[in-house]
Amino acid sequence: MALEDLRATVTRCSRCSYCKWIPFAHVKSWRFAKGCPSIEYNKFQSYSASGRLCASLSLLEERSSYFDEGLVDIVFKCMLDGCCDVACKINRYDFEPVEVMRQMRFKMIDNGCYPPQDMPLIDHLKKEDNMMMAAKADRANWAEGLGVKDLTEEKAEVVFHVGCRFSFDEELWRVPRTVVDLLNKAGVDFGILGKDENCCGGRVCDMGYRGEFIKYAENNIDAWKNAGVKTVVTGCSDCYHAFKRLYPEEMEFNFEVVHITEYIERLINEGKLKFTKEVPMTITYHDPCHLGRRGEAHVPWKGEQKKVRGHVLVWEPRRPRYNGAQGVYETPRNVLKSIPGVKLVEMERNREYAWCCGAGAGVRERYPDFSEWTAGERIEEAKASGAEAIVSACPHCERNFMDAVAEKNESLKVFDILDLVREAI
Amino acid sequence: MNILVCMKQVPDPQASSSGTTVDSEAKKVIMPQGTPPVLNPYDENALEAALKIKDAQGAKVTVISAGKNMAKTVLRKSIAVGADDLILLEDAAFENMNSYETAHVLVAAIKEIGEYDLILCGRQAADTDAGQVGSGIASILNLPCVTAACKLDISDGKAMVQRVVSDGFEDVEAPLPAVITASSEIGEMRYPGVKEIMAAQKVRITSRKASDLGVDVSQLKKPNLVSLDSPPGRTTDCQMVEAETPEEAGADLAVKVRESQIL
Amino acid sequence: MALSSEVYEALENIVGPDNITEEPATLDSYAYQWMAELVTNVTDGGKFFDRAEAVLMPGSAEDVQAIVKACNQHKLRFHVFSTGWGPWAASPAEGQILLDLRRMDKIIEIDEQNMFAVVEPYVVAAQLQAEAMKVGLNNHISGAGAGTSVLANACCFQGGGPDVIYFASPQDSILSIEWVTPEGDILQTGSLGSGLGWFCAEGPGPSTQGIIRGSLGGAGGWGVVTKIAIRLVHWPGPATLPIEGTVPSYQAALPEDQFKAAFPAFSDWQDFSDAIYRIYDSEIGYIAHRQFVMWGDELQAAFLNIVTDPTRQLCDLEELLEKPEIQKLTEEMQRNFQLIMVGMTPRDLEYQKKVLDQILKETGGWNISFVEKPDVQRYVLLFMLRLCFKNLNFTATGGFIDTYNSVATPDVWASGEIQAGKKLLKKYAGRIADAGDQAMGPIGGQGGGGVTGWEDFVFYDPFDPDSSKAAAEVSDEGDKLKAVQGRPPGGMLLGLARATHADQEARAQKLSKSPEYNWQRKIKETLDPNGVGSGNYFWGADTSKK
Structure with missing residues (x-):
């Protein structure tokens, strides 16, 4: 798959902006309705999944160039966290926004256009x-x-x-x-x-x-x-x-x-692990993008898109659908819930529509300010949930949260699930 | 002292070999997707040689590179390590040039610069391994040329060069201006810090097109690439020599090696 | 034509360097639009409209005012949008700048006692609804769905939707307005203008609301509305929608004694039309819409089975269409609509259900039992109450437009126009999706009853030039059919937009049928003497002189 092979996709974007928000069904407040850190921080349309699809077509049609100044940030200032992918695919059964964004990156790298840092x-x-x-x-x-x-x-x-x-x-x-x-x-x-x-x-x-x-x-x-x-x-x-x-x-x-x-x-x-000690704490669980919506197992598939009833787009044979439904969400929660004393509360944005920690896809290394802002947003959301600690299952999320908490001088604690497991044994 | 360093952007020679393929029809090597180009490692050695002279006795180091769709981030690395100027010769006509064409284009830029005491190149490019650009430049400009340099000292308007040859080293003296091509033994290019890398992005660079330089590559006679094929596939087969003692195993191994006519 | 450095600097000084861009791919990400290929194909264009010269992101009414004044000073045209979905959000010509209002995204106030909210342009319906529900209130959501701007739907473009039977049209729900006029003055209307707060619109008597909004709204070329107060309605449900289910088949598990989705269906169009009259008369229903026929009367049953089951995909379509139970459901749903009844109390819902039963009895209709399945019931409630799945319009083929549409009294359903629309679509079957009658629209169209209507959807593939061409042809043919009946061109302005790109003469012809567009154009000529509001599809050549 190369960007050129995704021309149909980038021509069929409806530019509806669903990719900028969490699934609208799940919107619970004004404050935590947004789903895409990239456009929230960088603002212009080209920093959303849709905008990147549009920009891809612009590149494929040679209306703009891979070498244009400014394109590097548009392509790389994004965690590829995939909330856009989930929100888009609620309606679009034929779309792969994250795949387009990945291919865009490969193409930029091939051309030697990458963040110098x-x-x-x-x-x-x-x-x-x-x-x-x-x-x-x-x-x-x-x-x-x-x-x-x-x-x-x-x-x-x-x-x-x-x-x-x-x-x-x-x-x-x-x-x-x-x-x-x-x-x-x-x-x-x-x-x-x-x-x-x-x-x-x-x-x-x-x-x-x-x-x-x-x-x-x-x-x-x-x-x-x-x-x-x-x-x-x-x-x-x-x-x-x-x-x-x-x-x-x-x-x-x-x-x-x-x-x-x-x-x-x-x-x-299997009864091989038993929790004996109480860990009295109200916590919230942060779904790492790569364990949750992007952690769906690869399923081999070979086939093609065809049309039925005139122009209805279908995959033949049935194609595995990576829409966030098969991510690992309940397992970490089950572990946490089985620890005596732990009270698990949810943040507004959770599971397949969780807000990213800000560390992914090199953003922590490439764009530290953006990374820290993204983590800070999550810290605010964790605080709003009433939790005293934010617990995750990924060292990258944890490091980003630890740094954001220190920077903001917050009292929220940051743990890995293993930290609580250790306390409980 | 003015030193010109000619540098080429090449596909990463360290790229995964299993992902690299040859498109015989298009006569192109296809790199694995998501593999950035790099500065030709031998050209990096040449730049390092120039920077050492700059450190020791002061010099203005100008990097020149020619091609189409050049990766400025990659080429600006030369500024990050200490080059003073970067001149990009960028034109659609400069795509996939052979050594002869490249030498002509570079010479056009060198003539435009006018003042130079030393021209440094890498001994060969990591993608084509032709090793002809340096001598080509020297020939067109009618300058002395020393290839495969592993040591370089400049004094009294002369270059003292040590060359790598198959059975040792050779010391050569050349009057300046001269063209010298660097081998890896001359030293790995120093590594820039993030601060220098970021600062280098802001330095103004000069861009020249074919028309600016007055060169018409299409008029040059050149050899054609006739075909490009993948190396023949290699199969390996591992047989374990088993025996009671290491001594017996050693003896059996020797017999097997002899029988299979490997030795 | 790039902006001169003088103009660029003047604009940059207003919004700051981070809020203005000329980067080519970014400008193209704004020029790319839904339907663009249908508008521009008359001039061999593609997915891109004209590229704006720059995009600016003002952060306040003061920023907007300064930009508009600068535009007047430099004779620079601007075009403005909020969420930016649709061809009316793109720069309609070369040499213009775009104002993206996404930084103006605050809910300024929700007045629970007086039942209204004050919002900025980038507040989307889902956000306002989530906040309103916390205090027992709810807001209208445009037919375009939960992700569109509350303010733009009310003040700037179209904005009706499935819930107007109870909520009223958004333009009827506007209270005070803050408007930056095309010359850069800030006008405050209603109680706000008198310094008394946001609670009341102007009146009695003439009001500027008709100027600011007009018939369809200024669609980005007509000053900038920077804040509005909008009326809210009662919400008797929980403070947060109780969402269950696996993506994408989310559901709302709302209390069954207060929420009910029904699919009234009829054996002929006269009964269908009679039932609508009776629903108006008896004042039941929170939302009433012919929704799922958007997939076509021949495909809606199969599609509904797909979207309500997270394991299903579009490749199941043909297999589903072969199933006898789906064929039966397809037949049953041919003349149906969706009615969401919400009881302020359980007794209220009981009453509404009884009234519906009586209406169905009198009209020979029935409620389709498929919607009684718990998963379907909850899915439909969520769909209609939040309009969170509205982009399913694009699911089938990647593109849709509406064409041959009608707005009239309920008799129109029995007038033969549904069949005419279906015939029109069938003529193009194969080049567009072959789905049958796709007349989707509100049952209570304007202000809660009396008027109803629909849009005939056309599903086409934007990647297939022939399919796109066919969609454009259906649109043109639909406009012609309407012209015969003396009705203005419709289809989300697509016809006008196409004509604008084709030639002025064709546009003039279309506009001559549209007094409401001429009204807006006349006002614009007066209030925008420098012509800095963008050249929109309504304004341009003076067609009234012809």
Whole structure:
């Protein structure tokens, strides 16, 4: 699929603006009705999904150029969080707005038109295999003293893929360390790739550097094959999305992918994990985009669009519909609800229409002000829900919230689900 | 001292090989989608050589690049690391030029600049590996040319160059102005900070078209690319030599290698 | 033709550098519009109207005033829009600037006691409804749906919709207005003009409301309405819509003893028309609309099955159409409309249900049982009460227009025009979606009864040049049919827009049938002496002199 192949889509946009809002059915207030951080912050039409579709047609018709000054921000100043995609597809069964925006990015990158601030990040990634500007040699420091099996030397059916953020963000090390503890307690035979673990490539793909992503996907699959891995467990939603959706889309992929919250729910259901302590706290859960609406599993499909009854557009054979319905929403909530003392309240925008944390698709690195503003909006919404803490299931969301809370001097606490699980055991 | 560095934007030589394909019909290499072009690594070495001279004795470093739809963000990296000027020779006619055409276009710009003491190029481009632009420029301008430089010192209006040759090194002296092509041993290009990268975006750059330079590429005689094909596929087969002891395994391996006529 | 640096700087000084742009792809994102290919294909255009010279984003009435004054000073034409959906939101000619009002997005006040709200242009209906419901009130939502501007629907363009039987047309619900005139003065009407607040429109006697709004509204070329007060109605339901269900088949689980969706259906058009009279007379119903026939009377049953079931897709259409129960439902729904009854108390709803039963008995009609299925009931309630699925108009083929439309007393349903519309669409079947009668429209059209009407929908594929051409032809043919009956061109101004792009003569002909458009043009000539309001489809050559 290339942007040229999406010409029909970008010609059929109804320009209705549904992509700028949460699904209208779910609007509960004036304050939290908006769904797209990109247009809310950047204002002009070209910063919405619809605007990017229109701009794509402008590019395809050579009315404007990939090299025009200003186009870089239009294309990349967006988290690809996909709320637009959900809202659009409520009515449009033939549309893929996020796919158009991804292809636009690939095309811009192919032309060498990207935010200049990417340069050190991407060059570093190529050298050190991580997105955190850190040294590859330090990747396993978080696991020091834990005695986790090293899958570069031993074998195990389960690999715990830690991800760049959890590996290098010291303040968050408590989370992967808890995962190790839990998996050990539950008697799971698992291991990590340690220093040789690679970036999943998911974020860099969303940033537009699909070429880099392919390299990492190939490397990771090889490493898992060599270690006899059958199941990949991760605590990072970006990694989850990469493994669950992007890898099988691009190459042969025969691994079970499980987010740690799914694994924990499984352990609870099997009676291998019991909560004994009370955690008295009112919390709200933030759905990470890549675990929720964008975390739908890839389903192989080959077919084409055809028309019936004159011009009614249908896919033949039936095409998998990625409209947010199959995201992981209830599992993390089930885990939270099973912790004694926890009172879960919802923010106005939740599940498939949650507001993004602001970190995704490289925005945190490329446009820190926009990223922080987006997180700040979510913090306001969490406060309005009456919660004392915002809990998520992705280190990128958590880091962005932690920074926004500190910047705004807020008292709202930021946790990973694992933090509460640890307290309850 | 005025140093001109000729640089080319190339497809990333480090791109995933499995995603790279050859379109024989269009005679084009297709990079995996979402792979940005980069500065030709050997040209980066050339720029580094120029910057070292600038550091040591002061110089004005001007980067020249020719092509169509050039990635300014990529080319501005030269300014971020310390080049003083960037001249882009940008024209639809400059698309897919061969070495000979490129040398002519670059020379047109070099003549326009007029004042130069040293012209630096990379020893070859990472995409075509032709290695002819540097010598082409020298030939058209009738200047001395030293290729594959791994060391470069400038003093007393002369260039002291060490060349990489197949069985060692060769020291050459050349009067200035001269054209010197750099090899990787001359040093990796320094890395710019984010601040420098962002500042470089704001620096004014010069753009010249074919008509500005008075060159007509279509009038040049040139060799044609006849065909472009993927390398033949390679298959690998792994056989484990099993034996009771490592010594026996070693002996068996030697026999197998000999039998299969690998050695 | 770019703006001169002098003009650009003058405008930039008003809104600030972050709120003005000349970036080409951005300008194209505004030039791209729904229906554009139908308007511009007469001049070989595509999805893009003329590119504006710049887009500005004013943040206040003062910003707007300064821009309008600058436009008068520099003789620069401006065009203004709020949510920007439709060809009337694009710059109608070259050399103009666009004002995007999205920064003016506040609900300034909801007066619970006096039942009105004060809003800025970018407040959309869903937002106001969500806030109004918290205090037991509700607002009209235009037929264009929950994502369109409350202010623009009331003051600037069209704006009627399914709920007018109870809510009244939005132009009848406007209280005070704040308007930046085409010369840059700020006019405050009604009680606001007297410094008494927002609660009352002008009157009795002549009012400026007819000037500001006219018949259809100024559609972006006529000063800038920066705030309005709008009347609200009672909402007896919960403070927040109780939404359930899986995307995209959301539902509203509203109390059954106060909310009821019915699909009254009839065996002939005379009964259909009689029932509407009786509904007016008995004053029942909160919303009354012939809605789902938008998919065509031959496809509506199948489509309704698809959209109410989250596992279904459009590829199920043909299989569904083969099913006997769908065929039966299709037959049953041929002459049906949607009636949403909302009881202020459970007794009120009981009364309304009994009245409907009696009307159906007297007219030989029936209520289609499909809507009694809980999932369908809740889906339909949500659909009609929030109009949150209105873009389903685009689902079938990616594009739609309306054409041969009617606004008249309920007798019109039995006048043979429905059949005429269906015949017109059938003539183009294959080049547009083959769906049958697509006459969608309000049962209580204007101010709660007496008038009803419809738009004949045409589903076409904007990516298919022949399909687009066919849609344009249907529109032209529909206009001709209407002209024979002495009715003005309709179809969301598409006919006028096409004519504008084709030639002035054709436009003049169309306008000569439209005294209401000439009225607005005359006023504009007087109040916009520098002609800085954009050249819109109503104004231009003086057709009254011909």
